[in-house]
Amino acid sequence: MGTTTEINTDTIQSILKQNKKQIKLGLAMCAHCSLCAESCFLFVSHDNDPEYMPSYKFINSIGKLYKKKGKVSRQVLEDMRDLVFEKCALCTRCYCPFGIDIPALITLGRNVCRSQGLFREYDREW
C-alpha cells in the first residue's frame, strides 16, 4: 500500500485550508440533481453504479475530508484512494449545471491521498 502507515493531519489540513473556498462552495452548490452522472462514461459503463457519479466521488473524498477537518484514519484514506483513482479517469468531461468544477475537487482528493503516499499502483498484482 502506501509508503507510510501514519497520517499527517497537518498536511491534509493545509491542503484543505488552501482550497477552503472552492470546497465549501462546491459542497454548498451541489443540489444532488445527479445530472453529472450521465456525463460520466465510467458511470454509464458500470451499469449506473452510483459510486461512479461525479458528485458522489467529490463529496465522498474531499467533501468528507473537509467535514471531518482532515481527521481521518488511514483506512478511510485508502478507501478514498480507490474512489478517486480507480473510479475516476479525470477525463474532465463531467458536467454540472451549477458550474461546480468537479474534476478540480476530485483532483484535490487525489492531492490529499498523494500527500499521504497513497496513489494508484500500476505495478500492483491484482
Next chain:
Amino acid sequence: MIKAKSKPIEEIVDYITPYRDVLIVGCGGCVSVCLAGGQKEVNILQTELELLRDKTKTDGQFSGFTVERQCNEQYLGVLDDMVETADCVLSMACGAGVQLLAERYPNKPVFPAVNTIAIGVDLDVGLYEERCRACGECVLAYTAGICPVTRCAKGLFNGPCGGTNGDKCEISPDINCAWHEIYTRLKAQDRLEDILKIHPPMQWQNQIKRTIVQKGYEQRYHQE
C-alpha cells in the same frame, strides 16, 4: 498510451549539477501507467539523487511532487509556489508535459528525466511495445491492423522492399517483415485487394505542431 523510459542517472545529474534546489515533478497519466514517471518513480529518483548528492557532499535539496497530468495546464497551478522556490525543474512526464511545464515557467530551466519512447501496448507489468507513431494519417484500415509506419523499418506503404527475406526483415533475422504479416493476415481475411491499390506518399504533418480538434468541436476552436 504513451510509453517512456527513465533517462540514465548520469545524464540527469549532468543537467542539474549547476543548480542547488531541484523540484522533481511526476505525472499521474501515461508515465505512471508505464512505471516511468509517476509518484513512485518520483520518490525513487529523489532518493537516488539525494544519495548521490550526499556522496559528493554538495549543497542543495530535492523535493518531489506529482500532478495528475502534466499535459493539461489545469493541473499545473498547484506547482506555482514550488517552482518559484526551486532553481530548476526535473519533469518525469512525456515530451508534451515537459514542454507545457517549460511554457508555463519560461524563466525556470525545465529538464526531462525520462525519454518518451512510443505509443504502445502493455504486454505485461513493466513490459511495453510500440504500436503507433502518431503519424496523423492512419492506414490500418487497408493494412489489416498492422502499422507499416511503426513496424516496417522503412515505413513502406505499398508492399515490402527487395530486402525482405521470407517473413523476416533484412535488418535483423529477429524482426518480422511487417508487409509479410500484412499480406498473411489480409489473405486469411480474403482482403488482398486492399493492398493492390497504390497509396501515395504520406503528406508528412510532423513539420508543424499538430492540433487535434475532435468532431463536433470545430466551431468552438475555429481560428480565423
